[in-house]
Amino acid sequence: MTAAAIAIGLLQVLALVAIAPVVTGVMRTTRARLEGRFGPSPLQPWRDLRKLLRKERLITEQTSWIFGVAPLLLVASTLVVVAVIPSVATTTLLVDSVDLIGVIYLLLLGTVVLALAAIDTGTAFGGMGSSRGMTIAALAEPAALLAIFAVSLRAGSSSLSTIVEGALADPAGLASPETLLAFGAVAVVTLAEAGRLPVDNPSTHLELTMIHEAMVLEYAGPDLALVEFASSLRLTLFFGLIGTLFLPWGIATTDNIAAMAVGVVAWLVKVLALAVGVAAVEVGLAKLRLFRVPELLAAAFILSFLAVIVSFFLR
Amino acid sequence: MSLTLASWVGALGACAVATIAALALRKPFRVWAVGALSAVGGILGSVSAVSVLAGVQNGTVELPGVLPLAGARFELDPLGAVFVLIAGAVTVAASVYGIGYSGHGLDGRVVQAVFPLFVMSLLLVPAAASVSTLLVSWELMAVTSLVLVAAEHRERPEVREAAWWYGVMTHLSLAAIMVSLLWFAARAGGESFVELRAAADRMPDVVRSSVFLLALTGFGAKAGMVPLHVWLPRAHPEAPSHVSALLSGVMVKLGIYGLLRVGWDLLGGGPAWWGTTVLVLGAVSALFGILHALVADDLKRLLAYSTTENVGLILVGVGAAGIYASGGDRRLAAVAVTASLLHVVNHALFKGLLFLGAGSVLLKSGTRLLDRLGGLARRMPVTTACFGVGSLAIAALPPLNGFASEWLLLKSLVHEVADPPVVVATVMPLAVGVVALTGGLAAATFVKAFGTGFLALPRSSNAEAATEVSASMRFGMVALAMACVGLGLVPNLVVAPLQRSVQALTGLADGPGVEVVGLGMETAGAAGRLAPGVIAVALAIAVAAVTATGWIMKVRRHRRRVAAWACGRTVQTARMEYTSTSFAEPLQRVFDDFLRPELDLDVSHTSESRYYLEAVRFRIGITDAFESRLYRPLVERLRRLGEYARVLQNGSIHLYLGYMLVVVLVVLVLSR
Numbered sequence: 001m002t003a004a005a006i007a008i009g010l011l012q013v014l015a016l017v018a019i020a021p022v023v024t025g026v027m028r029t030t031r032a033r034l035e036g037r038f039g040p041s042p043l044q045p046w047r048d049l050r051k052l053l054r055k056e057r058l059i060t061e062q063t064s065w066i067f068g069v070a071p072l073l074l075v076a077s078t079l080v081v082v083a084v085i086p087s088v089a090t091t092t093l094l095v096d097s098v099d100l101i102g103v104i105y106l107l108l109l110g111t112v113v114l115a116l117a118a119i120d121t122g123t124a125f126g127g128m129g130s131s132r133g134m135t136i137a138a139l140a141e142p143a144a145l146l147a148i149f150a151v152s153l154r155a156g157s158s159s160l161s162t163i164v165e166g167a168l169a170d171p172a173g174l175a176s177p178e179t180l181l182a183f184g185a186v187a188v189v190t191l192a193e194a195g196r197l198p199v200d201n202p203s204t205h206l207e208l209t210m211i212h213e214a215m216v217l218e219y220a221g222p223d224l225a226l227v228e229f230a231s232s233l234r235l236t237l238f239f240g241l242i243g244t245l246f247l248p249w250g251i252a253t254t255d256n257i258a259a260m261a262v263g264v265v266a267w268l269v270k271v272l273a274l275a276v277g278v279a280a281v282e283v284g285l286a287k288l289r290l291f292r293v294p295e296l297l298a299a300a301f302i303l304s305f306l307a308v309i310v311s312f313f314l315r
Numbered sequence: 316m317s318l319t320l321a322s323w324v325g326a327l328g329a330c331a332v333a334t335i336a337a338l339a340l341r342k343p344f345r346v347w348a349v350g351a352l353s354a355v356g357g358i359l360g361s362v363s364a365v366s367v368l369a370g371v372q373n374g375t376v377e378l379p380g381v382l383p384l385a386g387a388r389f390e391l392d393p394l395g396a397v398f399v400l401i402a403g404a405v406t407v408a409a410s411v412y413g414i415g416y417s418g419h420g421l422d423g424r425v426v427q428a429v430f431p432l433f434v435m436s437l438l439l440v441p442a443a444a445s446v447s448t449l450l451v452s453w454e455l456m457a458v459t460s461l462v463l464v465a466a467e468h469r470e471r472p473e474v475r476e477a478a479w480w481y482g483v484m485t486h487l488s489l490a491a492i493m494v495s496l497l498w499f500a501a502r503a504g505g506e507s508f509v510e511l512r513a514a515a516d517r518m519p520d521v522v523r524s525s526v527f528l529l530a531l532t533g534f535g536a537k538a539g540m541v542p543l544h545v546w547l548p549r550a551h552p553e554a555p556s557h558v559s560a561l562l563s564g565v566m567v568k569l570g571i572y573g574l575l576r577v578g579w580d581l582l583g584g585g586p587a588w589w590g591t592t593v594l595v596l597g598a599v600s601a602l603f604g605i606l607h608a609l610v611a612d613d614l615k616r617l618l619a620y621s622t623t624e625n626v627g628l629i630l631v632g633v634g635a636a637g638i639y640a641s642g643g644d645r646r647l648a649a650v651a652v653t654a655s656l657l658h659v660v661n662h663a664l665f666k667g668l669l670f671l672g673a674g675s676v677l678l679k680s681g682t683r684l685l686d687r688l689g690g691l692a693r694r695m696p697v698t699t700a701c702f703g704v705g706s707l708a709i710a711a712l713p714p715l716n717g718f719a720s721e722w723l724l725l726k727s728l729v730h731e732v733a734d735p736p737v738v739v740a741t742v743m744p745l746a747v748g749v750v751a752l753t754g755g756l757a758a759a760t761f762v763k764a765f766g767t768g769f770l771a772l773p774r775s776s777n778a779e780a781a782t783e784v785s786a787s788m789r790f791g792m793v794a795l796a797m798a799c800v801g802l803g804l805v806p807n808l809v810v811a812p813l814q815r816s817v818q819a820l821t822g823l824a825d826g827p828g829v830e831v832v833g834l835g836m837e838t839a840g841a842a843g844r845l846a847p848g849v850i851a852v853a854l855a856i857a858v859a860a861v862t863a864t865g866w867i868m869k870v871r872r873h874r875r876r877v878a879a880w881a882c883g884r885t886v887q888t889a890r891m892e893y894t895s896t897s898f899a900e901p902l903q904r905v906f907d908d909f910l911r912p913e914l915d916l917d918v919s920h921t922s923e924s925r926y927y928l929e930a931v932r933f934r935i936g937i938t939d940a941f942e943s944r945l946y947r948p949l950v951e952r953l954r955r956l957g958e959y960a961r962v963l964q965n966g967s968i969h970l971y972l973g974y975m976l977v978v979v980l981v982v983l984v985l986s987r
Contacts, residue, residue: 072858116765123891
């Protein structure tokens with residue numbers, strides 16, 4: 001790996017880290033505007049993180065070391081995924097070491113660690129959040145992996161850089177039925193895995209509807225900052241992944257400065273547009289009952305199954 | 316004598332000496348001698364396997380006089396070596412663990428003497444190179460394991476029932492294998508594997524397929540494949556825990572070995588429907604196993620059902636390989652077989668580890684029920700850490716070993732096939748769906764097992780009184796946990812030598828199916844690389860970066876312990892925790908139609924007013940559908956048939972002599 005490649009890889013990680021809380025902020029602002037409120041500045045999540053980092057570290061009495069380590073592992077596993085997924089350029093730090101299947105399992109690692117920490121608190125809410133979170137994660141898995149199957153069939157590879165380069169070489173393939181079906185599946189999986197409406201409502205603390213918030217209820221101060229940061233990162237990551245897989249235009253395939261500049265702008269536009277779009281759709285959605293969520297995920301599974309079948313037969 | 320042969324014979328010798336020592340020595344020494352000598356046997360067995368896999372030399376022994384008529388014949392080849400390797404490795408951990416574990420009622424002469432014999436049978440079966448040798452070794456394994464399963468039959472009546480189920484099923488499996496192999500041998504005109512291999516091509520398709528299906532039934536039953544799995548969730552939980560580790564980690568895999576040996580090696584593969592059958596049975600086993608593991612509240616039963624799940628995943632790989640090979644795609648077949656064999660090795664390590672962990676919990680808390688456990692993280696730190704490693708590994712999470720084999724398995728299924736037949740185009744996506752759902756449910760299952768079993772507050776006084784286990788038991792667990800981490804970081808340690816076995820099986824001569832690129836693995840054909848070691852390093856760097864950022868920003872490091880907030884509630888007791896049953900409830904409800912739980916809600920009101928409740932009693936029971944709908948009615952029919960048959964047996968010696976005469980006449984007429 002050359003110095004330039006490492007620099008580009010690091011740049012992408014830093015860009016994503018910098019922008020992630022802003023994406024959450026943009027979504028909140030959009031939502032507020034559409035509801036007729038003024039809303040906070042998009043930078044508010046960064047300010048919140050700074051505030052939380054200055055607070056005292058409080059930790060629940062009966063927890064073991066797992067509760068304390070979990071936020072760190074959660075952020076670390078998400079950062080590793082950040083270092084895999086091409087956002088600005090096709091070369092990233094780890095793109096040659098981890099493929100799309102690996103990405104799914106790394107994200108699952110974060111979910112599992114947080115679920116264990118939630119049980120570790122010993123409270124009813126922790127257990128509830130953990131149980132629900134794992135239910136949704138388990139049921140989202142088939143749809144996610146089959147969508148990957150469909151996408152990687154087109155490129156003949158599950159490596160992200162090859163997939164992106166294949167899509168750029170053949171843009172017409174992006175409008176093919178299998179890609180559109182896979183896109184539908186990935187969109188639903190994103191809403192489920194990132195804990196957005198209609199699966200989970202990140203802005204609620206209504207006791208019986210919480211999923212992610214129930215898991216992180218006992219975190220405070222710097223630990224809460226890490227958990228909040230990780231969930232922003234995860235959300236931005238999914239937007240970036242959708243942008244990279246289904247709207248790859250503008251992504252830099254060479255390492256000259258002009259291409260990189262185009263890449264940065266294109267990536268920002270894609271991620272922010274997706275954020276605004278999802279926030280706008282969310283305004284009109286109510287949260288699904290927990291036991292209706294499996295039906296939604298089953299629909300995503302069927303979409304991705306069809307995507308694979310179609311790509312086998314329509315070639 | 317080559318290194319291979321010397322160490323393999325040495326391993327058998329060590330086991331034999333251990334048996335004699337168990338019979339000869341007194342109590343405190345007996346356990347030590349058996350544990351130490353069996354461990355030596357395990358080490359030597361592993362050495363012989365490694366030398367075969369490293370390409371030193373196959374070990375061949377012929378003992379003409381040992382078995383009547385046929386003689387015994389052994390050859391340790393690269394396929395068998397994989398299974399001898401896991402047998403050796405798990406034996407080392409389980410026998411040292413057994414030193415501490417056996418001190419509590421398991422130090423009797425019989426159990427201690429049979430344990431090394433069981434280990435010996437595990438080393439013999441994969442090396443058997445003729446039909447009669449295989450059948451005798453197989454029966455030795457069946458009988459010794461049956462004795463070990465029944466070890467605690469005086470303490471608990473369930474053990475007796477489990478032993479019955481196991482005894483019957485294992486002998487039905489033996490019968491199927493026997494018919495299959497004897498038929499094969501009769502057709503081949505010889506009973507050594509060399510002769511069978513040579514004769515396979517000459518046999519008509521009907522015979523080949525019948526031999527294969529009988530072998531699939533027999534070996535599948537041993538492997539715990541659905542619907543022949545019913546003995547497994549009974550026998551494995553009731554056996555002593557270090558024996559459970561060997562049963563689930565190793566013995567079950569010998570079913571897979573038998574299937575690979577007969578289906579692939581001796582018969583040389585078959586038409587696409589062989590592969591499809593195995594793949595579908597594997598997929599059903601995987602899903603069925605994990606759903607029952609998910610709702611199990613007994614820790615060891617959960618682990619046993621999860622064994623059925625993992626065997627299912629291995630069979631999915633074997634079946635996919637069969638489909639690919641019949642379509643002429645030997646390179647993809649090699650990838651799928653590599654995935655299966657890697658999972659065989661990985662599952663042996665983490666399932667062995669998890670059973671040892673469950674044994675430690677059982678020993679110190681006296682219960683296997685997850686709803687009565689909890690709070691062990693502070694009381695048994697080493698056991699908790701080891702069980703945690705095992706849980707993450709079996710949930711296929713990076714950077715542990717389960718992830719490497721799950722990745723390879725998915726990679727072998729998620730593949731571009733030129734001009735795919737309809738079978739491939741429909742079965743493969745469904746198989747990916749099943750493997751993915753199984754993986755997700757396995758993650759939920761082991762969050763439940765580890766979370767409710769070990770974390771938070773203890774749910775009973777027994778769990779509260781638990782303490783850390785002795786040094787020998789800790790050694791057993793830590794050794795396996797380190798193996799899980801090691802193979803997770805560098806799966807190529809196994810993947811590279813495995814290629815020798817894979818080549819022998821698939822006949823792929825022009826290069827391996829899975830290429831080893833530095834720290835990474837790359838599957839043949841399509842790109843897409845995985846380097847689990849790099850993931851681990853990246854995780855470490857990320858943790859360091861976050862910690863360093865914390866220092867730079869002067870985040871306070873001191874942590875003050877406070878009461879849980881929980882939305883403002885003031886008292887915290889263990890009764891408020893989620894139990895394992897409540898944890899699994901949402902998923903159980905999602906799969907309600909499949910699991911069909913028996914719910915029983917009993918509400919009693921006070922006599923004054925029906926608006927006031929006196930007591931609410933809720934019971935939930937989930938039974939194995941195959942057991943209640945297939946086996947129970949079958950056993951009932953057989954029993955009734957037996958009632959009729961009693962007419963034949965009226966106590967008259969003259970009638971019995973008459974029967975004999977009739978039988979002799981029939982035999983004479985038939986064999987005329």
